Amino acid sequence: MDPLDRDPLERDLRDLLTDDRLALTTHLVRIDAVHAGATRRRRRRAAVTAVAGAVVVVAVAGSALLAHQPRASTGSGPATSASGGTGHQTDAARAAEPTPTPTPTGAAWDGARVMSVTATSTRTIVVLGSTGDSGCTGCLRLAESHDGGATFSSLPLPSDRVAGTPELGSADGNVVSDVRFGSADDGWLFGGDLQATHDGGHSWHYVQLPANVRALEAASGRVWALVAANETGGDLADDRLWSAPVGEDDWQPVPGQVVVTAPGALAVQGNTVTVLGADRSPAWSNASGTFSKGANPCRGSLDTRLSGSDTLWATCVTGTAAHLAASNDGGRTWTDAPADTGQGSLPNSVVVGARGTGEAVLGVPTLPLARLAMNGSLTEVAKPPTGELVSYLGFTNRNVGYAIIDSALWRTDDGAGTWHRLDITTP
Amino acid sequence: MADEQDAFDVFARGRMRELLRFAHVLTGDPHRAADLVQDALERTLMSWDRVVRKDDPVAYVRRAIVNRHVSVWRRQRRERLVADTPDTPYDPRTAKRAFDGDLWAALSTLPPRQRAVLVLRYYEDLSEADTAAALGCSVGTVKSQTWKALAKPRDRSATDSEGVRTWTRSTATRSSATCATC
Numbered sequence: 388m389d390p391l392d393r394d395p396l397e398r399d400l401r402d403l404l405t406d407d408r409l410a411l412t413t414h415l416v417r418i419d420a421v422h423a424g425a426t427r428r429r430r431r432r433a434a435v436t437a438v439a440g441a442v443v444v445v446a447v448a449g450s451a452l453l454a455h456q457p458r459a460s461t462g463s464g465p466a467t468s469a470s471g472g473t474g475h476q477t478d479a480a481r482a483a484e485p486t487p488t489p490t491p492t493g494a495a496w497d498g499a500r501v502m503s504v505t506a507t508s509t510r511t512i513v514v515l516g517s518t519g520d521s522g523c524t525g526c527l528r529l530a531e532s533h534d535g536g537a538t539f540s541s542l543p544l545p546s547d548r549v550a551g552t553p554e555l556g557s558a559d560g561n562v563v564s565d566v567r568f569g570s571a572d573d574g575w576l577f578g579g580d581l582q583a584t585h586d587g588g589h590s591w592h593y594v595q596l597p598a599n600v601r602a603l604e605a606a607s608g609r610v611w612a613l614v615a616a617n618e619t620g621g622d623l624a625d626d627r628l629w630s631a632p633v634g635e636d637d638w639q640p641v642p643g644q645v646v647v648t649a650p651g652a653l654a655v656q657g658n659t660v661t662v663l664g665a666d667r668s669p670a671w672s673n674a675s676g677t678f679s680k681g682a683n684p685c686r687g688s689l690d691t692r693l694s695g696s697d698t699l700w701a702t703c704v705t706g707t708a709a710h711l712a713a714s715n716d717g718g719r720t721w722t723d724a725p726a727d728t729g730q731g732s733l734p735n736s737v738v739v740g741a742r743g744t745g746e747a748v749l750g751v752p753t754l755p756l757a758r759l760a761m762n763g764s765l766t767e768v769a770k771p772p773t774g775e776l777v778s779y780l781g782f783t784n785r786n787v788g789y790a791i792i793d794s795a796l797w798r799t800d801d802g803a804g805t806w807h808r809l810d811i812t813t814p
Numbered sequence: 815m816a817d818e819q820d821a822f823d824v825f826a827r828g829r830m831r832e833l834l835r836f837a838h839v840l841t842g843d844p845h846r847a848a849d850l851v852q853d854a855l856e857r858t859l860m861s862w863d864r865v866v867r868k869d870d871p872v873a874y875v876r877r878a879i880v881n882r883h884v885s886v887w888r889r890q891r892r893e894r895l896v897a898d899t900p901d902t903p904y905d906p907r908t909a910k911r912a913f914d915g916d917l918w919a920a921l922s923t924l925p926p927r928q929r930a931v932l933v934l935r936y937y938e939d940l941s942e943a944d945t946a947a948a949l950g951c952s953v954g955t956v957k958s959q960t961w962k963a964l965a966k967p968r969d970r971s972a973t974d975s976e977g978v979r980t981w982t983r984s985t986a987t988r989s990s991a992t993c994a995t996c
Contacts, residue, residue, distance in 0.1 A: 396968055397936065403914045403921075404839045404937035411834040415848035416855065418826050422819075424856040572831075586827075
């Protein structure tokens with residue numbers, strides 16, 4: 388045994404220094420900024436050399452004049468040399484002016500409407516927005532924050548992407564509606580086709596899949612996507628589960644024909660993946676180790692949504708109404724969560740954000756946000772921050788969460804008790 | 815020239831993650847780490863043709879980071895705020911082991927040269943000779959600096975009233991690991 392390994396402190400030190408949580412996102416340093424900095428250094432070095440040379444010339448010339456001219460005439464000589472020296476300094480100073488740092492390559496946020504938000508930690512978020520209506524080109528915006536939303540900087544986007552959500556069964560490949568990041572470097576834009584980044588969003592590339600990507604989630608080093616499997620004229624489309632390692636573009640369909648009726652819903656928590664489908668499809672889960680079919684709490688529904696934490700919450704839309712179900716075993720079994728808001732059945736616009744074990748936060752238009760327990764009981768926690776339409780609720784941990792309300796981004800640090808609006812402005 | 819720049823870009827992109835991480839464990843602060851890496855890469859780019867011909871580029875950048883970190887600290891030598899412990903997104907693969915905030919805080923109290931010795935020895939796994947080469951000092955200095963650097967968190971932990979963990983070692987064991995003449 389290495390004698391160093393016998394010392395618990397040295398072992399703890401090795402563990403600490405190699406802890407994955409000390410890894411930093413690579414786009415903290417941009418290569419173009421390194422080039423700009425090196426250019427500035429070269430110019431500064433050249434300027435210093437030029438000034439030093441000028442000083443030497445002035446000194447030598449001054450000495451020569453002093454040696455060869457009458458004492459009374461020394462004023463003109465040094466003045467000329469000084470002028471030349473000043474000229475050198477001016478050139479040198481001009482040369483030493485810092486090269487402007489390249490501006491961010493992404494377009495400024497410009498008051499865009501928030502469409503999607505993804506968080507890789509309690510401080511790091513990436514936000515997708517649009518400055519125009521659905522279907523507009525050139526109006527998508529992407530911004531990132533590394534301080535919990537206090538400040539943002541813009542990120543570039545593929546130029547030909549269109550904002551919006553593709554119609555079910557359409558082949559709008561260039562439509563983008565969502566963003567997800569599975570690590571600080573690896574992210575995806577989807578909705579239509581799939582775009583991926585592996586450098587923190589500074590460059591994007593197209594990833595070829597057979598059809599539109601309906602849903603995508605990443606955790607534990609893998610990214611999972613529901614890809615439309617049959618969108619060419621059938622009455623009902625199917626969604627099929629595909630997967631890839633987070634840092635690669637090696638997408639493969641998941642073995643076992645994990646297919647559900649569209650629009651499917653996907654939740655990933657650790658290594659556990661749950662897929663729900665509409666209409667008569669079964670639910671799929673790999674909570675037992677391999678993917679197997681189970682009872683679908685949304686059987687017969689027109690639309691399904693999933694929000695996952697330690698407890699999974701399914702929203703089953705049956706028309707203008709919706710009902711909720713929850714699972715504590717990764718989607719193998721479900722229990723109804725009959726939330727009673729006092730206004731009859733839940734509307735189809737209800738939004739659920741899973742928050743830890745056995746709890747979620749519920750957003751219903753015009754009603755205060757409420758904590759929701761597995762048995763359906765509700766506890767009012769906060770008035771709607773502003774407006775009415777909650778389109779997203781999600782939590783990074785039990786305290787920190789984000790909401791998209793009336794196309795603005797809000798953050799809570801106390802488990803939905805209070806919210807503050809994030810001001811997204813980028814250069 | 816363009817080929818050289820391309821080669822540098824490939825090198826910088828490929829090594830960025832490990833350089834940032836190295837600078838992070840060296841400084842304890844992600845922002846200072848990013849500044850150090852940018853500074854070191856700028857210097858490396860200016861000497862790129864020489865670096866690729868005569869040197870190991872990663873070792874060169876690592877040396878530049880360490881030297882800059884130590885020299886800046888010497889020039890500024892004043893109290894610095896300790897950066898927050900790293901943000902810890904939930905990850906089942908690492909969730910079993912809590913981040914050792916006490917040891918991280920203890921490292922932040924070390925002078926940068928002592929911390930650099932620990933990082934090179936226990937993170938980069940460099941030998942004492944390689945650590946000495948990276949720091950431009952003797953192997954004996956590396957040994958003595960290692961001993962001094964480890965003594966601080968060890969003493970701090972030994973006085974901990976909780977007594978959950980102790981890093982106090984017997985004199986014999988300590989000597990076998992760090993004695994300059996062993």
